[in-house]
Amino acid sequence: MxxxxxxxxxxxxxxxxxxxxxxxxxxxxxxxxxxxxxxxxxxxxxxxxxxxxxxxxxxxxxxxxxxxxxxxxxxxxxxxxxxxxxxxxxxxxxxxxxxxxxxxxxxxxxxxxxxxxxxxxxxxxxxxxxxxxxxxxxxxxxxxxxxxxxxxxxxxxxxxxxxxxxxxxxxxxxxxxxxxxxADPGPEPDISMLQTEAAPPWSGGGAAYAIPAVLEQVKRHRTTLIFHNTRAQAEIFFHKLWLENEEALPIGIHHGSLDRGQREKVEAAMVRGELRAIVCTGSLDLGIDWGDVDLVIQIGAPKNVKRLVQRIGRANHRYNAPSKALLVPANRFEVVECVAALEAVRARDLDGESRGPGPRDVLCQHILIAACAGPFEADALYAEMTTAGAYAGLTRPEFDACLQFCATGGYALRAYDQWQRLKQRDDGLWQLRDPRSAARIRQNIGTIQDTDTLKVRYRGRGGAPLGEIEEGFAAQLTKGDTFLIGGQIVRYEGLREMVVQVSRDAHRKPKIATFMGTKFATSTQLSERILRMFRQEDWPGLPEHTADWLRLQRDASSLPQPGRLLIESFPHDGREQLVVYGFAGRNAMQTLGLLLTKRMEEEGLAPMGFVATDYAVLIWGLDAVIDPAPLFDLRALEAGLEGWLSGNAVMKRTFRASATIAGLIERNHGGQRKTGKQATMSSDILYDTLVKYDPDHLLLQITREEAMRGLVDFARIREMCTRIAGRIDLVRLDRLSPLSAPLFLEPGKVPIRGSAEARLLEEEIGALLQEAGIGEL
Structure with a gap:
């Protein structure tokens, strides 16, 4: 063929x-x-x-x-x-x-x-x-x-x-x-929502309510993959699953922060068919044939239909056998998102975002790679690069700017030898200024920017390696703190030679699971499908408790609609509350919260804080918003973004990543990897220097492009503003609405501490739901 x-x-x-x-x-x-x-x-x-x-x-x-x-x-x-x-x-x-x-x-x-x-x-x-x-x-x-x-x-x-x-x-x-x-797409997947006795909670991402039902499914199948969107969620779920595993079924855990030896043991056990279930993340997403997997369970909304289809395909990895999968929403709103994702899979409606032109930090790295291989002609390299699809539109001035950056480091840095990496010979060819620099360039090839991590080992000579934890998390630990890694509770004993030393502590409640992992945002296409669902007269595809919730929302306020922006305003807890249902994904909604609070300050209002999810942002403050239209002026939002980015840590973090890829900052030198603190200090000094003395530096241009494209996802805010075209529905209520109630339970919104945590949180949830009129659901 x-x-x-x-x-x-x-x-x-x-x-x-x-x-x-x-x-x-x-x-x-x-x-x-x-x-x-x-x-x-x-x-x-x-x-x-x-x-x-x-x-x-x-x-x-x-x-x-x-x-x-x-x-x-x-x-x-x-x-x-x-x-x-x-x-x-x-x-x-x-x-x-x-x-x-x-x-x-x-x-x-x-x-x-x-x-x-x-x-x-x-x-x-x-x-x-x-x-x-x-x-x-x-x-x-x-x-x-x-x-x-x-x-x-x-x-x-x-x-x-x-x-x-x-x-x-x-x-x-x-x-x-x-x-x-x-090829012929083959049989339709056997995919549905897991039926549980308990309804999903109003907030949270752990899906602990579903553990008895998940265990029952594990018992009924040969091998089950239990996917999570983040490493922290996988660790917490594995721990709770193991505590409920009274029959001692063999269950493993697999994610990217675990020690390679541990991952390989789990993989080998999967191939041999010795495990009944594996709690995992995207580390098992792709086309690896891991033994006799006959069921996939996705914990939490998949956020992306393509990712869900890929994970479904791990079950019954044969062409003529339908893949079998179950979705487990972590909270009440995720029930809606999971049903939308199921419909999209059945309709073969995959999602995807346009990435735009190829990033120039990768292009700079490629120029240095080419120089390592030997002298090159600029015209020939430019012609070669523009045959790569993402760089087909690369202009010659853009290429020349990258070449000059690789050669000198740019105007503000050209006086420093360490950034004088290329030179042009008399015959016009470009080559490395010092051939010895090739080894350093090769040590830093790659585009993956991992979170700064530290190795974790059991205390004592020859202590077994467990994996890695974030450097920032390790810095917060004091001796005696406990945390989860590899499904085990360990006690922090100290830091020695950049290794976190721990001991076993199987009888205590862990302080926290440490891994940040990737925070997926709901795709544009999935968000649009959810909005279209809200236009239905009724929702026979939803569980009755969730359908009732949406009916209450429609009666009490309104449901968000495609092509319009729903905003709710109401008093609660002695403050004025504003809820914006933008459905633009977590990163974009987080950015929108920052920009709206800035705009509110400029308008003389008094915002005090906000919390964001994939579908909404909740802002609380002293004054009610009467006319929201000025807050959503796109030019004003863009100007606010410029001002916010210029003095924000987001830019420094983005600069560090792009400068590392482009070769301005080395993470590896002489076989040793710099610590996150060392790399951050070097990066921050460089960033501040360039902002002050060379504000048009190529790396600052790249940083802005990358921040807009990735971390702040402003393109989706722009798309939202274009989509609604000024069609804003402000609904003034005398109390919080059913759809807004879960926002008040987001992390950071209900700060409760101490031994009475569970009971107090239960009371807080009950009061909120009662006020929203959904206490019986």
Whole structure:
């Protein structure tokens, strides 16, 4: 099937278990069988190290059974240095790797020899890479490979693509065509909401109410994956699940902060079928075939339909068997979101956000990578880069600005030797000013910006490693504090040589689970589907308790509508409350809260604070808002954002990430990794210097672009303002509404401490619900 494709690039979209990975490799196996030859023939790129290792295991089975003289090896951050050196000297026929390892390979002087004869590149789970800077880095590396191997064929594989044409443009060499093949989608997934005796709570993200029902499902199935959106939620749920596990069913936990050895033990036990359930995060999202999984449970609203489809596909990983999955909303509003997600899956309506042009910090890193490989001509490198889809619109002045930054560090930094990295020779070629700097550049290749973490080990010589915790969290610990890691309660004993030392403490309540993890925002498409649901006369697809809640909201106030903005105003607890139902996702709603409170101050109102969720922002203060329209003037909001960003820690945090990717700041030097505190100090000094002396510096431009695109998500605020076009419905109430009540229970809004925490919180919830008229639901 793949060989009939006439285009030099091909995108294969097939359901999970449909054999797309094997299809991607069949032409390679056929060619190497018919005409065996030494050297690298096919490069396989995976977003996960574990996925590359899994594919290697699966590929070796038919190769060894057929007795084919084909070498298959993987190369990731876990590969030994000696093996990496051997692979460079004598490449295997098929090399399985990651974007970071590929970028490193292209940085060597002998890259033309390593890739000599390369015929095919297979990019697996391309949808996952397309949504991040790792994908941008990969496509620039592929542009480099295409220059070395003009006849190179590209194959992209995915089960979840919402816009095939966009992915095809990303995969192909611009402006070459890309053929798209879509396989039969296979049977509809068996997906529904988990039925529980208890109704979901009004707030929170732990879904503890559902643990008895989840355990019952685990008993009924061979192997169950229990997905969570964050590592902290996974740790807390695993701990509570284990306490309820009276039959001692074998249950494991798997997430990215655990020690690699622990993760590998869990993975091996899964393959052997020894675990009945695994509590996990996105670390098990992608196409790895982990044993006999026959059920997936998603705890909490998935926030993104593509992510849900990907996770569903882990169950019954066979083409002719429907995937089976259950959704468990963590709170009452998530019931609505889960039903909307179920409808979207059944309609095959995937979501996705346009990412815009390729980020320039990645481009700067690529220029330095090119310099490591040897002298280059600027015109040729620019032409090569613009064949990468995300950089097809890159202008020559933009490229030249990045080149000059890599050469000198920019106007304010050109006097410092450490940023004088490139020079132009008399023949016009660019090269490293000091060849020894290549090693330092290679140590810092990559776009993943992990949270600063510290290793956790049991106290004592040779203490077993447990994983990592955030550096900021560790700084707050005092001796005797307890926390969760790997499903175990441990006691903090101290910090020694940058390692958190702990002891076992199985009989105490943990202080907190430590991992921040990714905070997903509900996608635009899913938010729109929820708003369309609110237009219905009734909701037969919702549980009765949730449908009653929405009916009460409609009777007491109004329900948010597409194309309009609902705002509620009412007194509560001696303060004036304002609720804005923007449905723009958590990051955007958080930013909107900051900007609206700033606008309210400018209008002479007296805001005192706010709390935000994916769907609304609640602001409390002294004065009632009579006319909200001026608060939503887009130009005023943009101006407020500019002022807020200029003096905010968000910009410094964003600058640090972009400056690290672009090579201005080194996290690794001489084999040692700087601590988060050291890197932050260096970054803050640089940021303040550039703001003061070179406000138009390239890195400050990039920082602003990245902050707007990522952390503050202002594009969704702009989209919201455009969508409502001034159509604002202000509803003045004499008390809080049913839909607003959960906002008062968000973390930080009800500060309760002490041994009476549970009872006092119960009373607070009861009073709030009674005031909102929903006490019986």
């Amino acid at each position: 793949l060989e009939r494709a006439g285009a030099p690039a091909l995108l294969l979209i097939a359901p999970t278990g449909g054999g797309k990975t094997l299809a991607g490799f069949l032409p390679t196996l056929a060619e190497l069988t018919e005409a065996p030859r030494p050297g690298l023939h096919t490069l396989y790129i995976s977003p996960l190290k574990a996925l590359a290792a899994d594919i290697r295991r699966n590929l070796l089975i038919p190769i060894e059974e057929a007795g084919l003289p084909i070498r298959v090896e993987d190369r990731t951050g876990d590969t030994s240095s000696s093996r990496k050196r051997r692979q460079r000297a004598d490449p295997p026929h098929i090399l399985l790797t990651t974007p970071e390892s590929l970028a490193l390979l292209t940085s060597y002087e002998d890259a033309p020899r390593i890739f000599d004869g390369l015929q095919r590149v297979v990019v697996d789970e391309i949808h996952a890479l397309a949504e991040s800077k790792r994908g941008d880095q990969l496509m620039l590396a592929l542009a480099r490979l295409q220059s070395l191997c003009p006849g190179l064929r590209r194959v992209g594989l995915s089960a979840t693509v919402e816009d095939p044409q966009a992915i095809a443009r990303l995969l192909a060499k611009h402006p070459d065509p890309c053929e798209i093949l879509e």
